[in-house]
Amino acid sequence: MTTSVNNNAAANGAAGNENIAANGGMSKLFTTLLVAQIKNQDPLSPQDPSQFVSQLTQLSQVESMQQLASQGQTNASMLASLQLMTLGAQVGSTLQATxxxxxxxxxxxxxxxSLDSNSPANTLVLTGGDGREQRIDLGALGKGEQGYTLDPARLGLADGRYSVRLEAGDKRAVNVETVARLDGVRLAADGGVMLQLAGVGEITSQAITQFKGRAAS
Structure with a gap:
């Protein structure tokens, strides 16, 4: 995993250097064309020098913006690689995530x-890939963090992927979180960090709400 991260960071850094080198080449080309333009202008009707200054200023601004964009991409890649290595060190730990x-x-x-006030009636709704819903009555839930153990075998649920949501009696929006083991970490094609959770599947790193450490051996 570490080798992959280093390779990605190096590749992105090299790409940034290539962009800067390309910008330098564009500057040399512009200078060559500008000198040729000055040499070949009509001596009886020379071009206004302020136009040359304006062109040089515009080129400088474009190059600066391109270099900033390239540097931003390199920094983002380095940050993602650092996050990947940091989270990779937590594989095997338990975390809580939305x-x-x-x-x-x-x-x-x-x-x-997590409820900000008491909720008298609550239903956990699971929807399978076939669109069928399994509704589980949780009854009243008090203010604060409440827990529930979902036992697929006891409920007769077939193996598979289910969407999950909590319907509170007062129609408030309530996030569903899970406590699960972190099994793996990878860098996605778009540069984001994806985490593999046991019993959940992949989530983004932004979904993490708590790290709970490793279970005592």
Whole structure:
């Protein structure tokens, strides 16, 4: 994993250097054309020198913007690589994250709900790939973080991916979170960091709400 990260960072750094080199080549080409333009202008009707200054200023601004954009891409790549290595060191740890779907098998899944006030009636809704809903009555939930163990075997749920949401009786929006083991980390094609959670599947790093450490051996 570390080798892949280093290769990605090096590749992006090289790309940034190539962009800067290309900008330098454009500057040399512009200078050559400008000198040729000055040499070949009509001596009886020379071009206004301020136009040359304006052209040089515009070129300088374009080059500066291109270099800033290239540097920004390089910095973003380095940041993603650093995040990948940092999270990679946490593989095997338990974390809590916001989820909208779960990969269910026979193993129970720990869910969490955070409520800002008491909610008298609540239903956990699971929707399978075939569109069928499984509605689980959770009853009343108090203020604060509440937990629920989802046991697919006891509920007779087939293995597969299910979307998950909590319907509160007062129609408030409540995030569903899970407590799961971090099994892997990878760098996506768009530069984002993706995490593989046991019983959940892949989530983005932005979905993490807590790190809970490693289980005692």
């Amino acid at each position: 989820v909208s779907s779960l990969n269910l098998s026979r193993d129970p899944v720990q869910l969490r709900f």
